[in-house]
Amino acid sequence: MADLLSVAKLAGVSRATAARAFSSPDLVRPATREKVFNAAQQLAFRPNKVAQQLRSQATQMIGVMVPSLDNPVFAEQLQAMEVAARAAGYSLIVTTSDYSPSREGDIVEEMLRQRVDGLVLTVAEADNSAVLEKLRLEKTPCLLVYNPPGNSGFPSIGVDNRAASADATRHLITLGHQRIGMVAGPLLQSDRAQQRFDGYCHAMGEAGLIARPLVEMARHTQADLKILMTALQGPEALSAVICTNDLLAISLMGELQRAGFNVPGDLSVMGFDGIALGKHLYPSLCTIEQPRADIGRTAVHTLLAMIRGEECTPAPLPHALRQGESVGIPTSRKSTSSTS
Amino acid sequence: MADLLSVAKLAGVSRATAARAFSSPDLVRPATREKVFNAAQQLAFRPNKVAQQLRSQATQMIGVMVPSLDNPVFAEQLQAMEVAARAAGYSLIVTTSDYSPSREGDIVEEMLRQRVDGLVLTVAEADNSAVLEKLRLEKTPCLLVYNPPGNSGFPSIGVDNRAASADATRHLITLGHQRIGMVAGPLLQSDRAQQRFDGYCHAMGEAGLIARPLVEMARHTQADLKILMTALQGPEALSAVICTNDLLAISLMGELQRAGFNVPGDLSVMGFDGIALGKHLYPSLCTIEQPRADIGRTAVHTLLAMIRGEECTPAPLPHALRQGESVGIPTSRKSTSSTS
DNA sequence: TAATACAATGAGATCGATCTCATTTATCAG
DNA sequence: CTGATAAATGAGATCGATCTCATTGTATTA
Known part of the structure; x- marks a missing residue:
């Protein structure tokens, strides 16, 4: 409310001096400075940033x-x-x-x-x-x-999405996975999703594996889920999927478990982003952590x-690969030691 | 960059007229208005909000x-x-x-x-x-x-925290739970946590059950978790807990599962807040949803x-009670039909 | 055509802080 | 004690838009 001018008046000085008392106190005589401060105090003066912004052009x-x-x-x-x-x-x-x-x-x-x-x-x-x-x-x-x-x-x-995604893919490959898929959310068109898919394709090719087309889960609708489930069955069934983001990975994981699948037993799930919550879930989300x-x-x-x-x-x-319980050894190998 | 004055000059009118062309076009002759608009266009004029704010005091x-x-x-x-x-x-x-x-x-x-x-x-x-x-x-x-x-x-x-918390408690009681506890995060002192605890106590008393002291999980440290685990065992073992917020509930649920407990089999977990993610987990989080x-x-x-x-x-x-898989029938009753 | 009403425009002040430049006051040396 | 240098302060402009009030211009009517 109170502006510098009122403060100046009350202190018995000019606006310029009052202003200086605040911005360059050493240019003002100590006694004067005090008078200004007291006046400001009494009037509950609060500098107006808008005016400062206009004046300073910043x-x-x-x-x-x-x-x-x-x-x-x-x-x-x-x-x-x-x-x-x-x-x-x-x-x-x-x-x-x-x-x-x-x-x-x-x-x-x-x-x-x-x-x-x-x-x-x-x-x-x-x-x-x-x-x-x-x-x-x-x-x-x-x-x-x-x-x-x-x-x-x-x-x-940001991180190098392509490299990060390739790292994620390699992680799965190292664990023995071969039939790895990638799932994207509604924003297929986002430049990040694209790069992440590229990285996946690259790492797959590098290992002599076939990259599958991107599966789109537009919304978490039943229909989309069924399409995905289908991909999880039959001879060409996936053993692992990478999701283009954590939110998607988490809800996918939930849906799969709800449908009776075991994660990572039946399917390993990786995320991408590294949101804090993923660490606390069970199974904890294995993901690429963007800092x-x-x-x-x-x-x-x-x-x-x-x-x-x-x-x-x-x-x-x-980026960093965050280990998590949502990813495991592919079932085909595991099956020798234990059968569900 | 370009200000109204430049626009006015280029248009051959005064600042006032230029300003009016924008704020009250009907006060300006159409021909003049056009001149102003053209000038503004040419100079890539963009009104300065800071100046407007200073002037309008808003x-x-x-x-x-x-x-x-x-x-x-x-x-x-x-x-x-x-x-x-x-x-x-x-x-x-x-x-x-x-x-x-x-x-x-x-x-x-x-x-x-x-x-x-x-x-x-x-x-x-x-x-x-x-x-x-x-x-x-x-x-x-x-x-x-x-x-x-x-x-x-x-x-x-906001919601009525006390009532909401009481509703949560009653929900558990209705399901047959009697040994119900409440867990709080680091912000015990927050006024909301306090009210939620009150609601819990009220509902417990109402049902003739004993409310337990608030368990504090300051951070998700192992130590705190052990304290809680202890409360889950022995004759006085809890069959359900209500957490003062969803984040806490989710990480608690994760830790419990990781430690070999079954949710809701061994312990039902309720949250409070209703964050979107809770719906997609498995088990999905039963919680009080704040809109x-x-x-x-x-x-x-x-x-x-x-x-x-x-x-x-x-x-x-x-508020609303969001049903979720993290809450079930208490084990004591369940044990007649099925034993782990 | 003159007179009145109304539309259109301009000059200038304003919002609040700060900067430049000029002026006054204080301080020191000779 | 006076001239000179420095320190302290004030007057006024500025940032950009808008409002009031006054003035010019157009239109309507007697």
């Missing part, structure tokens, strides 16, 4: 757009971003796009109007994105998260560097 | 503070808030307090400086909160979420009403 705000907060991958990344941003004196404006291009557009436009100092985005497809196209013409620093760098022209923070917190922190620090005008070409962050 | 921003985004309850609530806020033309500044009073204080101060139009907070203890005490003196509308209304003096959005999305939406709408100056005394939102 908002100390970062615009964040994630697809959804219902997926813990994004929530966990955001948690880390918030801490890092706050530590640096920045605030986050958080938005969700639901992967909708039109929402993406509206959101970014809105944030640019708000004059955020920088943007951290996760889009559906970085290579073919209207928003990014538009942003290329703007001077506002922009950083992608989770999206592969590709040829979008924007720096990107979500690290990704969030790095995103903030990189963006701040960009805001300072530094050139940034961040390297992919390291 | 930011159309809502400050949100949650304890953590690592817990899906808050993330899911936030997801709904974001959608509702955006639909109303508001943006969210999102922060996390980690339940730390000092962080709570800093965050709120920061948001007040930012001149947010209102605040939506979830604090550790609403009844004994320094931040709320300070906020009572401010004119900025403030709303609590999840915190029981108590005597904080602020309107609050997280509804809570988020209602919080935004209520706050907007408060910002408009309306008096608000929101009623508690309805």
Whole structure:
């Protein structure tokens, strides 16, 4: 409520002096400074950031757009971003796009109007994105998260999805699995899902195994589940599946168990993301762990560097294979020692 | 970059007219309006929200503070808030307090400086909160979420924790459970945990059963788990436990299963919150579902009403008991028909 | 055509903090 | 004690949009 001018008046000095008392106290005589502080105290003065932002042409705000907060991958990344941003004196404006291009557009436009100092985005497809196209013409620093760098022209923070997925596949192969499939959620088109599928294909080929087509579980409907179940039976039955994300892996695992399958006995299930909850399940989820917190922190620090005008070409962050009880030795071999 | 003044110049009109072309087009002659729009187009004019905010003394921003985004309850609530806020033309500044009073204080101060139009907070203890005490003196509308209304003096959005917890307890009792315990996470002191324990005690007493002291699982350490395991054995062994939140229930369930217990065979486990993931687990989590999305939406709408100056005394939102496979008939009765 | 009403536009102040530049006051050396 | 250098302070402009009030312009009617 009370503004600097009132404080200045009460203290008997000019606005300039009052302002200095706060921003550069050493330029003000101690006695004067005290008078100003006292006046500020009495009036419960609280500096108006909006005015500061207008004047300084910098908002100390970062615009964040994630697809959804219902997926813990994004929530966990955001948690880390918030801490890092706050530590640096920045605030986050958080938005969700639901992967909708039109929402993406509206959101970014809105944030640019708000004059955020920088943007951290996760889009559906970085290579073919209207928003990014538009942003290329703007001077506002922009950083992608989770999206592969590709040829979008924007720096990107995340893991090497292809390599990570190949690692996951190799892990299963090492355990003796040969009939390995990959299951994707509704966002088949997402650039990450694509890369993860590539990595899977690569690792399969490398081992002389045949990669199967991506199974799509659009929604967790019964129909989709049946299709998958079918793939789990017969001579060509899968012994392991990799899901393109943990949420999918967890619900798939639940459905399978509910349908009478044993995980990993009948089928090993791997996830991708490394959400915290996966560790506590039983069977615990074997997955590729993306360093979500690290990704969030790095995103903030990189963006701040960009805001300072530094050139940034961040390297992919390291992923890790998190062992878990949801993956085991394939049944065919196991069957010699124990039969269900 | 380009401001209204440049647009006005290029269009050959005054700032006032240019401004009017956007805010009240009908006050401007169509021909003039076109000139302004063309100029704006050419210069890639984008209205500066910061200036509008300063001028209008309203930011159309809502400050949100949650304890953590690592817990899906808050993330899911936030997801709904974001959608509702955006639909109303508001943006969210999102922060996390980690339940730390000092962080709570800093965050709120920061948001007040930012001149947010209102605040939506979830604090550790609403009844004994320094931040709320300070906020009572401010004119900025403030709303609590999840915190029981108590005597904080602020309107609050959430379910009736005591009633919900009693319902959970009665559900178990109805199934035949008698030796029911309650387990809390690290935040014993949280006002919600307290109310949930009260509800449990009430329902137990009502049925003539003895309520046990709250078991604290500070962290998911082995030590804590052993304490709990002990409670599950011997003549006074529990047949069911209610956890004060889903995250805790899920990890407890996992640990129990890993230790060789069967859920719900040996022990029924109930959660509290209703996070989405619980539905997809196996066994699926039986829990009290707080309408997280509804809570988020209602919080935004209520706050907007408060910002408009309306008096608000929101009623508690309805909770629901979500059936789940993690709860079953107590073993003692079951043992007649089948023995492990 | 003159007079009145109303539409369209412009000049200038305002929101709150801060920066530049000019001015005043204090301090030190000679 | 005075001139000179430094320290402290103030006046006013600025950031960008918008509101009030005054003024110019058009239209309607007697």
